[in-house]
Amino acid sequence: MKNNILLIVILILIxxxxxxAEDSLTEKGIQIEDELLQSIPLExxxxxxxxxxxxxxxxxxxxxxxxxxxxxxxxxxxxxxxMAKGLFHYLFHEIWIQSTLLSQLLLLAILHLLLQAIQHAxxxxxxxxxxxxxxxxVILYISLQSFHHVFTYTKDTILxxxxxxxxxxxxxxxLLATSGQLLTAAFFHPTIIFLTHxxxxxxxxLVLPFLYIGLLLTMVSQFNERFQATKLAxxxxxxxxxxxxxxxxxxxxxxxIQGAVHTVQDGLLLKTTKFLSSNIIPIIGRTFTEATDTFxxxxxxxxxxxxxxxxxxxxxxxxxxxxxxxxxAFLYKLAAALIQPLGNKEVSAMLxxxxxxxxxxxxxxxxxxxxFFISVVIMIVLSNIPLFLR
Amino acid sequence: xxxxxxxxxxxxxxxxIGTIIQILLPENQFRKYVEIVLGLFLLLIFLQxxxxxxxxxxxxxxxxxxxxLIPENVEENIGWNGLESxxxxxxxxxxxxILIDEANRQLTGQVIHDIEFxxxxxxxxxxxxxxxxxxxxxxxxxKIIVNDDTSYSTQTDKDEKLVKxxxxxxxxxxxxxxxxxxxxx
Numbered sequence: 001m002k003n004n005i006l007l008i009v010i011l012i013l014i015x016x017x018x019x020x021a022e023d024s025l026t027e028k029g030i031q032i033e034d035e036l037l038q039s040i041p042l043e044x045x046x047x048x049x050x051x052x053x054x055x056x057x058x059x060x061x062x063x064x065x066x067x068x069x070x071x072x073x074x075x076x077x078x079x080x081x082x083m084a085k086g087l088f089h090y091l092f093h094e095i096w097i098q099s100t101l102l103s104q105l106l107l108l109a110i111l112h113l114l115l116q117a118i119q120h121a122x123x124x125x126x127x128x129x130x131x132x133x134x135x136x137x138v139i140l141y142i143s144l145q146s147f148h149h150v151f152t153y154t155k156d157t158i159l160x161x162x163x164x165x166x167x168x169x170x171x172x173x174x175l176l177a178t179s180g181q182l183l184t185a186a187f188f189h190p191t192i193i194f195l196t197h198x199x200x201x202x203x204x205x206l207v208l209p210f211l212y213i214g215l216l217l218t219m220v221s222q223f224n225e226r227f228q229a230t231k232l233a234x235x236x237x238x239x240x241x242x243x244x245x246x247x248x249x250x251x252x253x254x255x256x257i258q259g260a261v262h263t264v265q266d267g268l269l270l271k272t273t274k275f276l277s278s279n280i281i282p283i284i285g286r287t288f289t290e291a292t293d294t295f296x297x298x299x300x301x302x303x304x305x306x307x308x309x310x311x312x313x314x315x316x317x318x319x320x321x322x323x324x325x326x327x328x329a330f331l332y333k334l335a336a337a338l339i340q341p342l343g344n345k346e347v348s349a350m351l352x353x354x355x356x357x358x359x360x361x362x363x364x365x366x367x368x369x370x371x372f373f374i375s376v377v378i379m380i381v382l383s384n385i386p387l388f389l390r
Numbered sequence: 391x392x393x394x395x396x397x398x399x400x401x402x403x404x405x406x407i408g409t410i411i412q413i414l415l416p417e418n419q420f421r422k423y424v425e426i427v428l429g430l431f432l433l434l435i436f437l438q439x440x441x442x443x444x445x446x447x448x449x450x451x452x453x454x455x456x457x458x459l460i461p462e463n464v465e466e467n468i469g470w471n472g473l474e475s476x477x478x479x480x481x482x483x484x485x486x487x488i489l490i491d492e493a494n495r496q497l498t499g500q501v502i503h504d505i506e507f508x509x510x511x512x513x514x515x516x517x518x519x520x521x522x523x524x525x526x527x528x529x530x531x532x533k534i535i536v537n538d539d540t541s542y543s544t545q546t547d548k549d550e551k552l553v554k555x556x557x558x559x560x561x562x563x564x565x566x567x568x569x570x571x572x573x574x575x
Contacts, residue, residue, distance in 0.1 A: 133409065217401070221405065224405075224408070227432055
C-alpha cells in the first residue's frame with residue numbers, strides 16, 4: 001500500500017514536468033540562444049561586416065541597416081531580388097569606370113595604325129620598327145599597370161578572407177564544442193587554421209607571383225620573334241596551376257573525409273552519454289538529459305546562425321573583387337577583339353594574354369573563396385549530423 | 391622566391407636589350423652572327439639556375455646543413471652533459487661536507503675550513519686541506535717548556551703528523567694530502 005502511494009506520487013511528479021519540457025523546448029532553446037549570443041565576443045567579425053557595409057553599402061541598401069546579430073539570428077532574411085539588383089548595379093558601375101581603359105587602348109591602337117601608315121610613306125622599315133617598339137612599350141605599360149592593380153586587389157582580397165576566417169573560426173569552433181561535438185572541434189581547429197594559413201601563404205607568395213612572372217615573360221617575348229621566352233612563361237603558369245589544384249584537392253579531401261569520421265564519433269559519444277545518464281541516474285536523470293538536450297539544441301541553432309553569417313560575409317568579401325576582375329579581363333578581351341581587324345596582330349595578342357592571365361587571377365581568387373566557403377559549410381553541415389544520430 | 395624574381399628580371403632586361411640591339415643593327419651579313427651570339431647569351435642566362443645547382447658542392451652544403459641541423463655543442467644544448475656535470479659537482483660538494491665534518495670532530499686544536507680535490511683523468515691525485523689553528527677555544531696547557539731543544543717540532547713535522555691523522559680519519563692512505571694554513575683564496 002505504501003509502495004503504491006509512493007509510486008503514484010513519483011508518477012505525478014514526473015509526468016507533468018515531462019509535458020512541460022516537451023512544450024517549452026523550442027521556447028527555452030531560443031531563450032538560451034539569446035543568452036549565449038550575448039556572451040560570445042563578436043567584435044572581430046563585426047569589424048569585417050562594418051568594412052563591407054562601408055564599401056558596398058551603396059549597392060545594398062539592406063546591408064546598411066543590419067547588425068551582425070540580426071544576421072546571425074536571421075531576423076528578416078535577405079531578398080534575393082534586391083541582392084541581384086545590387087550586384088547588377090555594381091557590375092554596370094564598374095563597366096562605366098573601366099571603360100576609360102578600353103577607350104585608351106583603342107585610341108593607342110588607332111594611333112599606332114596611323115603612325116605605321118605615315119612611316120610606310122617614307123619607305124623606311126627600321127623607322128617603322130622603332131615606332132612599333134615605342135607603341136608596344138606604351139601599351140605594355142598601361143596593361144601591366146592594370147594587371148598590377150588586379151594583382152594587388154586579388155592578393156588583398158585573399159588576405160582579407162584569410163584574416164576573416166581566422167577571426168571566425170574560434171567563435172564557430174567554441175560553439176561547436178558547446179553543442180557537444182568535442183572531437184569535431186578538436187579535429188577542425190588545428191586542421192582548418194593550418195590549411196587557411198597555408199592557402200593564404202601559398203597564394204600570395206607562390207601562385208600569384210608565378211602568374212605575374214609568366215605574364216611578364218609572355219609580354220616581353222611578344223616584342224620580337226628572335227628572343228622568345230614563352231615556354232618559360234608556360235612553365236611558370238603550369239607550376240602555379242599545379243600548386244593550386246593539388247592544394248585544393250588536399251584541402252577538400254582532408255576536411256570532408258576526416259571531418260565526417262569525427263562527427264559520427266561525436267554523435268555516438270553524445271548518444272551513449274545521454275543513454276547512460278537517463279538510465280543509470282534514477283528520476284533526475286531524465287530531466288537532466290532533457291535540459292542538456294535543450295541547451296545543446298540552442299547551441300546548435302546559434303552555431304548554424306554564426307556559420308551562415310560567416311558564409312554571407314565571406315561571399316560579400318569575395319564577390320565584388322570577382323566581378324571587378326572579370327570586367328577588367330573582359331574589357332581587355334573586347335579590346336583585343338576590336339583591335340584585331342585594324343591589322344596589328346602583336347597588340348591584339350598582347351591584350352589577349354593580359355586578359356588570359358587576369359582570368360587566371362580570377363580563378364585563383366574564386367578557388368580560394370570557394371575553399372573557405374566550403375570549409376565553413378562543411379563545418380556547419382557535418383556538425384548537424386549528430387542531431388540525426390540521436 | 392627572390393632568386394627566381396632576380397633571374398626572371400635578368401631575362402626580361404636581356405630580351406629588352408636584345409630587341410633594341412636588333413633594331414639598331416644595320417641589315418648586313420654580320421646581323422646573323424650578332425643574333426646568334428645574343429641567343430647564346432640568353433641561353434647562358436636561362437641556364438644560370440641549373441649551373442648554380444651544379445656548382446653546389448655537396449660536401450660543403452652538407453657541412454653547412456650539419457652546422458644548422460646538428461650544432462657542435464648539441465649535447466650541452468640538449469642539457470645531458472650539463473646535467474651530468476651538475477650532478478657530479480653536487481656529489482663532490484656533499485662528500486666534502488661529510489669529510490670536513492668527520493675530521494673536525496676528531497681533530498683538536500685545528501679547524502678545517504675547506505678541502506680541494508685535485509683530479510686528473512677522473513682519478514683523485516691529491517687532497518688539499520685548508521686549515522687554521524683553533525683560536526676561540528681554551529686549550530688546557532700542562533706545561534710550558536721554553537727553548538727546549540730536544541722535542542722541537544717544526545711546522546713541517548706538525549703538518550706531517552696532521553696528514554697522517556687525516557689519512558687515518560678519512561681512510562685514504564694512498565692519496566697524498568697537502569696542508570695549507572689559512573683560508574682558501
